[in-house]
Structure formats: structure tokens, C-alpha cells
Amino acid sequence: MDTMDKTYDPSFEKRIYDFWMKGKYFEAHPNSEKEPFTVMMPPPNITGQLHMGHALNQTVQDIIVRFKRMSGFETLWLPGTDHASIATEVKIVEQMKKEEGLTKADVGREGFLERAWAWKDKFGGRIVEQLKRLGTSCDWSKEAFTMDKNCSAAVLDAFVRYYKKGLIYRGDRIINWCPHCRTALSDAEVEYREQQSNLWYYRYPFVEGDGYITIATTRPETMLGDTAVAVNPKDEKMAPYVGRMLRLPLTDRIIPVVADDYVEMGFGTGAVKITPAHDPNDFELGLRHNLEVIRVIDDGGIMNENAGKYAGLDRLACRKAVVEDLEKQGYLEKIEPYAHNVGECYRCGETVEAIVSKQWFVRMKPLAEPAIKAVRSKKVEFIPKRFEKTYFNWMENIKDWCISRQLWWGHRIPAYYCDDCGEMTVAKTAPECCPKCGGHLRQDEDVLDTWFSSALWPFSTLGYPRKNKNLSYFYPTSVLVTAYDIIFFWVARMIFSGMEIMGEPPFSEVLIHGIVRDPHGKKMSKSAGNGVDPLELIDRYGADALRFSLATGIAPGSDTRFTEGKIESCRNFVNKLWNASRFVVMNIEKDDDLTFPAKLNGADKWILTRLNDVVKDVTINLNKYEIGLAAARLYDFTWTEFCDWYIEMSKPLLYGGNKKDHSHAVAMLTYVLTAILKLLHPFIPFVTEEIYSKFAPKGSVLMVSDWPAYNKKTVFRKEERQFESLRETVVAIRNMRAEMNVPPSKKVDAFVVTDNAPFVAGVAGYLEKLAGLSSVTVVGGKDEVQGAVASVVTALAEVLVPLGELIDTDKERERLQKDIAATAADVDRLGKLLGNAAFVAKAPQKLVDGEREKLARAEEKLAKLKEKLAALGD
């Protein structure tokens, strides 16, 4: 047999992964014999370096996928990467500046795209290699990229379809603008952060007569674009002013006072300056009142020519200047400190400006409706369920989606404008010339929001819009696994896209997991510098240990903290499994018969019963995506029951010198170990495959073997109970030994009084081995044992141990008194419970009977213990 090193060393991981790849075990094919199980990998950005969030996401998916594959599904896990339009473009711009000293304008669109594709080749490939190190069992032959041929075709198809249905339109709207990235952003791409600022109070004088209206603002610089002041129509104090004209300070503009419900009466001064070009609410109000829209801030965040003498100033510099000038000219009333939320670009952190601009939008209301219905009707289910609320809340209040970006890296919008007649044509392939006048066409300069292509991911990766076998067999997919932070960006958009384009939802379940936090509960981030590098952890502990540490103790939807201690204890667990396996493998002899024994002994029946329960629990929990529970159950069974008890119990057979016994023990050990390896394989795939190869038949591959099934024929409840009481007895004897300071090396004789003498006689060998006894003698009564004894009372037996000079009467008395106190408390509690007529009448009979039995046992034990104590004398 193969040999194994004494200490687990994960350096074989790479070899195992290559072995799987060579065997093409990850690949899935349309297979009408089998039921499909499909998972679409959330594509990592090509900007990235693998982080702990990826590691968790990948681990959860791989556990599910490996479990399903072993359970007999044709399992496709489709991997890929995302071009991440804005995120990547920001990085490339930075790199270009640093390395070449060039800007986008310097290299032009083509030159820029060349660099972008080079970036993709370099970093897209790197993240794939990093994913592989985690052991991800995805079908790399189907690897996709959001800008590859398939996905791009899907994007064009979707865009044109939406457009033809009137679901996409182009128009002047107020949008979020990042002055640094110089592009529009969707609402979801703006993050709000509270900032300490001021509320400035200014007086706008009436044109006619004396007096003024005081307005309050957080953004004095935008006053240069004010075109009205608004008050609430119900505000009696303000009513007389409605319709009057004001002279806008610092400008020569005359603006009206209008009445609108938008203005809240109790807030500020009750009058609001209105800047339609630079505030979403003001823009809406402006539309209602037909106000002029005057832009004063340009695309770079600089004041434009409409700002008069302030033109050319950065918006913050302009604020300072405006504030000074207004004060100098006597318009300032007061300044109050004020905390408010400021929107920032989710990619570069720059303060976002609201500006009016011509952009492309997706009309969301008609798309949201079927998407809401899909979840309401349970065609799509969120796990855990509470995230449906988040989803509904967003979908029901959704606004149109701004999808054009003033970027170069991405899917260019398939709209063409005629230089001659100005006609716009939207088409999948660029027309030769203007269909209307034959004039020259120019394609729209903008690209699409990166999430537009991500939204099509579940079917674009399967070849849509081409009709093909993969698409019809694997779509809709089974479960989508992702963290809660991209429900809006991605999950919601995939659902409405799937509904609209494919006519059915893209997946039936959405498994939401939490995010990985640092040991203090803080979000891991580059800027905070508290991130840990999964690759470094893999180097130090192995991918299996990392995976197990991420899988254990997690619950759907809940965040998890990562600590070094956790991965260490998981590595120790892997090492434990390694050594237990090593023990089994090193005991296999050439002529051992490894077939499952025809005759099982008590210990076999016990471990098989326990194993069946584990198979059942783990299978149920994995089907429910309760990965943390499944992992904990396996950890416990492997370490405690298999290693600490069953292996120990197998030693007398292995070392007894009897060939038949040896063979029997090895056959059972390999049987149980094989089941454990299969059950653990989804969690720790490398080490289980490696161990399996040490003793499995040639050509047998664990990752494609069958998942263990619950087998009623190997469930033995009677033996299970008997061995549980044997364990209890062993622990009680060990406890006694420890408290009496009997050294582990000291073997002692034991006399046993029991009403199940045959069983005790049968397990005497186990008692000797496990409790450090030199002999076990079944006796008829305690009178047969002479001299001072230490005694142990369990459900199985009364064990009397003559310790001779080791006996310490005081300690023995103390022990017995402690045991008596605990048992008496049990008797008391159970007596009260059973004395409660309502409990006996209403609780299930089985429970009542069980409690009665317990009471009887406890009473019996208590009596025996008291006898012992009395026999000790004072």
C-alpha cells in the first residue's frame, strides 16, 4: 500500500487539480438521461486580485456543485470574468498616466482599447488561476467573458429588442455625474456618506419694493444656476410672495417665487432656491413650473461660462468665492453647522454632481412588474427569505435606469446618427449608410453600463441569442450564489432581463451569503488595509483548510468574521483526517479482504448507525444550503466518533494477531473512511481525493463517485444504545481515574455488576483498552469484591475498582457526593415535570414515556450511589 507522510502537507493540491482537469471531470454536457443542475458563477472583475469575498463565494458554490455532481445531476458550473467597464477603465487610466505619462485623449479610442484588451489578457487570466487554486470545479471549457463574442451578441440583441419595444429611450434627464470619471452613473452606483458641512442662509431681495426672502442651502455655488425660489402653497406666511420676482445676487438674473408641494414647511426658512440643472428634485420642480435650466458646472466639475466671473473655478473654490462675495455684499444672514449626506462615485470616491444631460435609459416600470411577480409567485426564491423584502422594496420604487456611460471600455451603444439628416438608427449591425437619406453614419460614442451585460449573464454565457443545446438543457439555471451587496446591481437586473428576454426567470433560487469581515467585525477593504490575502492563506494552510474555515459556522445571509485561529483549527482538522486515514492505510495488508463483512460486531453496528444518521443530516442540510451545519456535523462525527472511538475500538482486532479479525477491522475502517471522504469531499476536495487515491481501486475518482445514501439495513438502534452506554461507562471510569490521580500508565482491575452480563462480557476488551483496565470481571454482586473500592455507576453497569494504596477515601466521598447532587437534581426536575398533570396529559406520549424512563434510571442510580457513600463510612 501507498505510504503517507506523518504530517499533512497540502503541496499535493496542484497535482490533484491538474488530475481533475486532465480527466475533464468538471465538464458538463447536455444529457437528457440526467437532471441538470446549473450554477452561473458571479464573474469576478478583471481588475481584481482574489479576495476573501471571492473565496467565500467560490467555496459555497463549489460545495453545492460538488455535492450535486456526486448526487447524480448533470452539473454545470459556468465560470467567467466581467469586463467591469468603469472599474477597469479607471485602473487603465491610472496605469497609463503612471507608466506612460499619457491620458485617454493622448492615445485615442483605439489606442485605449488596445491597452484595455492587453489588461484583460493579463489580469483576466490571473484571477482565473487564482480561482483554480481554491479548487473550484467549474467547467473551464465554457469559460465566458462579458465582452466575448457570445456575450456581446446577447447585449446587442437585448438592446435592440428593448429599443424596438420602447423599453429603451434617449433623452435629457438629470443624472448622477462623476466629474473624475467623466461619465454618467446609475442611481445604484452612487454611495452616500455623511459629511459635516454648513447650512448657509441668504437673502434674495425682491425686485420691487423692499424686503427679501431668506433661503437656506448646503450648496451656495449652485445659486448661480438658480431659476426660482419655491415655497409651499399651504404656507400662509409665504403666500403673499408667490408670483413676485426676486433679484438673484451676484448675477443680473430675475427669478420668480413659485409655489410647490415639494417644499416642506417646517424646514429651514420655508423657502428653497431652485437649481433645475444641478438637483434632481429641483429638476422635477422645474419641469412642473416650466423653469429655465441653467447649467453652471461642467463635466469636469468646473464652473462654466454661465457662472460669469466665477467661470473656470472648481466647484469647491467657487463655493468659497460665492460665500465671501455674498457676505461682502450683505446677503448673508447666518451660517449653521449641518451634517448631510453627499453622494460619491462607487469607483473613484469623487463627489457626484447631479447634472442634466442627454443619456440612454431603460424604462423600468414595465420590466419591474414581471420581475416582482416572479418572486411573489415563488418562481424565484431568496434564501434566506428576508432578502425578498429588500428586493421588493427596490423593485417597487424603481426609477428608470441610466445605461449610457461616457467611457470607452465596454459595449458600444448600437445607435447610429446620420451626419446629413440627423436621423438615428438602432441596429445590431451597423448599416452602410443612413436608411433615410443615404447619408454618412456615426456610431454613438458611449458604452453601456457594465451591469447591462452582467444582467444577461445566465443566458448569454450559454450561447443566447443562438438557439443551441446548452441553452435549452441548462437554462433556467438552478441557484445563484452571491453576497447581499449586489442584489440591486446584479440579481434584480438578471431577473427582469431573464423574464423579458427568455420569458422565464434565470434561476429558481438565490442563495445569499454574507460578507467576510475582519476579526473586529469591520468590512475588509483595501483602503482600511485590514484585508487578508486568500492566496497567502492557501500557501500557509492549504486551500482545504481555507475552504473549511469559510464553510464552517456560516449561516445563509449572515456575515462571518475571519480569524487566524479559525483557519488554524480547520487545518488541524484536515491534519486529523490525514492521520486517521494514514492509520487505516498503513494497516492495510496485502492479503486483507476489503469486502464489506458479512457479520458485523457491535462496534461496527454502532458506527454504521451513527454514519447513517450523519449521511442523512448532511444531505438534508446541503439540500437546504445549510453549509455551516453540514460542516459542523461532519467535523464532529469524523473527529469524535470515528477517530476517538471507532478507530480506538478497532485496535484490539488489528493488533490481536488474528488474520480474520484484522481483515474484518480493515474492511470496516476503509468502508467508513470512504463514506467520510465522500461526505467531506465538497468541503475539502483536495485532501479527500488525495487520501482516496491511497487505497481506492485503480481508476476510481472520488469527485465523480456516488454520494453516500442512507441505508436502513445498516441501522441498528439497539447496538447504538448499548455502545452509547458503553461510552458513558468508559468516560465515567476515566473521570474516576483522573480524580483519584491514577496515572494513565497504571492498569487496574475492575469488577462489574450489571443486568446485561453477556453484553459487558462481550465488550470487556473495549473496556480494558479504552479505560486503562488490566482485567474486567463480571460479578454477581458488590459483596464479591473485597476491600476499598472506587465505584462508578452508569446505566450500563456498576463498576468497582479496587485501587489498593491509590484509594483516597476523602476524594472518593467527594466524588460520590458530587455525583449524588447531580443525580438528585435530575430526579427532582423529572419528578416535578412528571408531577405536572398538564404535561402528562398534553405532551406527546413518547416524550412522557421517555421522561419516565429517565426518572426511573436516575432514581436507581441515586439509590446505588447513596449506598456506596454509606458503605464508605465517615
Place this chain on the structure above:
RNA sequence: GGAGGCUUAGCUCAGUUGGUCAGAGCACUUGCCUUACAAGCAAGGGGUCAUCGGUUCAAGUCCGGUAGCCUCCACCA
């Protein structure tokens, strides 16, 4: 302003449908290099399950109030 979550041993957290659920890992105490494993073995200590009230024969477990912490959404100048 709206929604959701969390509060269980010193620390990090499990506890799925109410009845051996009061647990695990780490830490701690004691004793062990027992021929698979010191990344180990054996034994042990430690929690009125945030708080108040309700439902129930029975509540970390269901319902409501309170306190503290956290997250998301909205963005009233």
C-alpha cells in the same frame, strides 16, 4: 424618514419545524510524547441564552415592548 439584522461560556460563533439545546472552536485548569496524529490524547471548570411582558403543559427557540450595536434604502434645500 423607511426596512432589516444582531445581542447565547473570557473571545468568535452554531443552535433548521418550541420538548436531552444549553453546544462547538479558541482560550483556561489538571494529567499524559498510550506504536495514526503534541496541528495530538484524556479529564475538567465556565453561560439566570440583552431586558421586560405575553402565548404554551413546555420558549435561546413563537408574539409584543425596551435598551445597545450593525446594515441597507430614501436623500428635505
